[in-house]
Amino acid sequence: MSYVENLQRDYGDFKIEIPSWEILDQGVTVLMGPSGSGKTSVFRILLGLEPCPGMKWNVNGTDLAKLKTPQRRLGVVFQTLDLFPHLTASENILFAARARNVDEDKARKRLKELSSELHMDSFLERSASVLSGGEKQRVAIARAIMGEPRLLLLDEPFSALDQELRGESRKLVKRVIETEKIPTLLVTHDPQDVEVLANKVSHIRNGRLT
Amino acid sequence: MSLRNGLRLALVLFLLFPFLFLVTQFGVSEVPDAGELLWAFKNSLWQASFSAVFSLMFGFWAALGLLSFQNSGRVKWRSILDILCLLPNFLPPLFILLSVLSVIEPFPMGIAGIVIVHTVMNFGLVAVLLAGIIENKLGGMIELAYVEGATRWQFLSKGLFPALQKDLLLLGLFIFVICFGSFAVPLIVGGGKGTTIEVLIYEKIRLSSNWGGAVLLALLQSVFIFTLSFVVSQGRTASRAKRTQMNLLKSPSGVFVVAAISFVYLYGYFEGVISGLAMTSTFYELQSTLIWNFVGSVVLGLTVGLLCYISLLWIAYCWPKQWFEKFLSGYVAPSTSLACFSLLILGPNEGFYPFIKIPFALVLLNLNALVRMGWSGELQALQSQMTVAYAMGASPAQIFKTILFPQLSERAGILAGIAAIWACGDFAVSRILAHHDLSIAMMTETLMSGYRLNQAMVLSTLIIVAGILCFVLCVGGSRVLRRKFTA
Numbered sequence: 001m002s003y004v005e006n007l008q009r010d011y012g013d014f015k016i017e018i019p020s021w022e023i024l025d026q027g028v029t030v031l032m033g034p035s036g037s038g039k040t041s042v043f044r045i046l047l048g049l050e051p052c053p054g055m056k057w058n059v060n061g062t063d064l065a066k067l068k069t070p071q072r073r074l075g076v077v078f079q080t081l082d083l084f085p086h087l088t089a090s091e092n093i094l095f096a097a098r099a100r101n102v103d104e105d106k107a108r109k110r111l112k113e114l115s116s117e118l119h120m121d122s123f124l125e126r127s128a129s130v131l132s133g134g135e136k137q138r139v140a141i142a143r144a145i146m147g148e149p150r151l152l153l154l155d156e157p158f159s160a161l162d163q164e165l166r167g168e169s170r171k172l173v174k175r176v177i178e179t180e181k182i183p184t185l186l187v188t189h190d191p192q193d194v195e196v197l198a199n200k201v202s203h204i205r206n207g208r209l210t
Numbered sequence: 211m212s213l214r215n216g217l218r219l220a221l222v223l224f225l226l227f228p229f230l231f232l233v234t235q236f237g238v239s240e241v242p243d244a245g246e247l248l249w250a251f252k253n254s255l256w257q258a259s260f261s262a263v264f265s266l267m268f269g270f271w272a273a274l275g276l277l278s279f280q281n282s283g284r285v286k287w288r289s290i291l292d293i294l295c296l297l298p299n300f301l302p303p304l305f306i307l308l309s310v311l312s313v314i315e316p317f318p319m320g321i322a323g324i325v326i327v328h329t330v331m332n333f334g335l336v337a338v339l340l341a342g343i344i345e346n347k348l349g350g351m352i353e354l355a356y357v358e359g360a361t362r363w364q365f366l367s368k369g370l371f372p373a374l375q376k377d378l379l380l381l382g383l384f385i386f387v388i389c390f391g392s393f394a395v396p397l398i399v400g401g402g403k404g405t406t407i408e409v410l411i412y413e414k415i416r417l418s419s420n421w422g423g424a425v426l427l428a429l430l431q432s433v434f435i436f437t438l439s440f441v442v443s444q445g446r447t448a449s450r451a452k453r454t455q456m457n458l459l460k461s462p463s464g465v466f467v468v469a470a471i472s473f474v475y476l477y478g479y480f481e482g483v484i485s486g487l488a489m490t491s492t493f494y495e496l497q498s499t500l501i502w503n504f505v506g507s508v509v510l511g512l513t514v515g516l517l518c519y520i521s522l523l524w525i526a527y528c529w530p531k532q533w534f535e536k537f538l539s540g541y542v543a544p545s546t547s548l549a550c551f552s553l554l555i556l557g558p559n560e561g562f563y564p565f566i567k568i569p570f571a572l573v574l575l576n577l578n579a580l581v582r583m584g585w586s587g588e589l590q591a592l593q594s595q596m597t598v599a600y601a602m603g604a605s606p607a608q609i610f611k612t613i614l615f616p617q618l619s620e621r622a623g624i625l626a627g628i629a630a631i632w633a634c635g636d637f638a639v640s641r642i643l644a645h646h647d648l649s650i651a652m653m654t655e656t657l658m659s660g661y662r663l664n665q666a667m668v669l670s671t672l673i674i675v676a677g678i679l680c681f682v683l684c685v686g687g688s689r690v691l692r693r694k695f696t697a
Contacts, residue, residue: 048601049601070601070602070604071603073603074601076598076602078594078597078598082598084595084599084612086616086617086696095602095604095612098604099603099604099605100602100603144602147602
């Protein structure tokens with residue numbers, strides 16, 4: 001388990017107040033709530049993109065809250081996916097390895113594994129700007145995993161896909177998470193995500209866990 | 211202090227250099243004559259107010275013309291009209307001055323003259339911005355009113371004007387701020403009766419060496435412009451044009467306004483050039499000066515282009531940081547005279563020194579405009595990519611080299627090219643910092659001051675050649691650099 005304590009932030013007209021919260025160190029913890037409930041704020045605070053003085057986040061004896069974002073070693077997929085459009089799919093994925101100083105040979109080997117695991121062989125050398133939604137999503141997941149993160153954070157990663165692709169994509173992501181054994185925090189408002197992926201569900205409403 | 215923080219601080223100090231340097235050198239030692247100050251302030255206020263009002267009026271009319279070209283088949287015409295509208299704003303002021311002076315005879319020197327030139331320069335910018343705002347904000351409403359049978363006047367009075375009240379006010383303020391701080395135009399056509407604060411600062415230093423008074427005037431002007439700029443920046447909203455039916459608003463007479471004003475400056479210019487061609491023999495004795503000054507223009511243009519390219523990428527490397535972004539969006543370029551004179555008293559001014567000082571002054575004065583012309587928007591658009599890369603653990607250098615530089619180099623090259631064109635057409639800054647003519651623009655201004663307008667126009671064609679050359683080299687260079695460093 002990783003333990004989050006004192007996750008509190010006042011935005012003036014809105015407050016996040018989470019005195020304590022447990023995130024699984026295996027499988028998928030889902031943070032679920034309606035729009036405006038504070039999910040994305042919590043997500044950004046955990047990533048270190050927004051300050052949260054007084055917060056503690058204990059992962060295997062390390063307080064991640066004391067570390068800067070890059071040192072937290074988290075893998076992330078935002079709702080908008082945010083691939084680098086001028087790079088190819090493989091360059092996007094290798095960028096994450098280089099950012100974490102992963103050995104080049106090791107990174108290339110890993111890229112091959114991820115490519116076959118996520119069925120990316122056919123478009124690996126294609127520019128990210130011309131990939132379809134489903135392809136982009138797989139590249140974003142591979143990129144997040146490539147840097148050998150201690151935790152994977154996914155912010156509504158299926159919302160940009162159409163209904164048909166979503167189901168397929170959920171299954172693929174579930175399989176990859178299980179194979180890679182990376183603890184994952186998934187932020188979503190979609191009950192289908194919970195049904196397929198969740199090992200633990202935390203509900204959030206008005207900035208509080210219920 | 212990290213490298214990035216050091217670079218941020220260095221850029222801020224560079225941009226504030228004229229203020230900091232002159233305040234520490236001279237202080238505000240002398241309170242200027244209140245009568246003189248009020249007179250210059252009144253002139254600045256009147257010319258800027260009238261310029262804003264007339265630009266808005268003609269701009270609004272022209273915008274209705276632009277809205278006539280909405281259908282997909284007519285988009286090409288719309289692009290041509292957009293270019294015609296924006297051209298006077300992007301060309302160096304020297305061209306508009308030459309054209310307008312040759313068409314309107316006798317030209318009314320003073321506030322009226324300044325207002326005419328400012329209106330020709332800014333009406334098109336207003337038209338393009340306003341057409342975008344109308345399409346974006348009122349597209350659906352216009353279609354609805356058209357379907358329900360509203361007349362144009364009903365819609366204008368009950369729909370458009372009330373809905374766009376704030377936008378029109380902000381646009382007016384935006385033009386007001388540009389005109390209030392304008393230097394080159396009042397210097398040439400202001401005459402004795404139209405002395406603005408900007409020109410008064412110039413005269414205080416050039417004619418009476420009253421540095422203390424000039425610094426105080428410059429500070430007062432900067433505070434005034436900063437306050438207005440702040441108001442304008444607070445109301446700015448992102449816009450995305452929508453294709454909607456504009457039958458209720460479109461007006462062919464608006465196209466006539468664009469055509470008529472464009473005709474004034476384009477016809478005025480070409481007619482002047484053709485008349486001046488008969489006098490080309492008078493340039494024979496100036497052949498070697500012409501060649502050297504052409505080289506001088508290209509050197510100035512390229513140096514400014516290169517410095518702007520570096521500065522824009524420097525800003526990109528320092529992005530994002532909240533205080534830095536706020537500083538850049540609120541920063542107001544210093545008074546032209548103040549910036550130039552602060553460089554003038556810093557070190558020697560002979561030999562090649564003007565070729566160092568003039569580009570620095572031009573970068574100092576134009577960088578802010580380049581940032582507002584889309585650079586900050588480009589950086590904001592890449593913010594989410596930067597965030598992802600940062601969260602992955604990428605270093606600032608990695609983010610810059612792999613993510614920002616490949617996507618921004620070409621855009622920086624285009625903006626640097628625009629700055630290079632402005633530099634090729636600059637005469638005001640060069641006049642303060644150089645003791646003799648060292649560029650074609652300065653030669654042109656010398657001829658213009660001697661009422662040899664047609665010869666000045668012929669000479670100014672070389673500015674276009676130098677400007678295009680610099681622009682092409684800046685854009686091409688930025689592409690080569692992108693390929694070289696991202697291969």
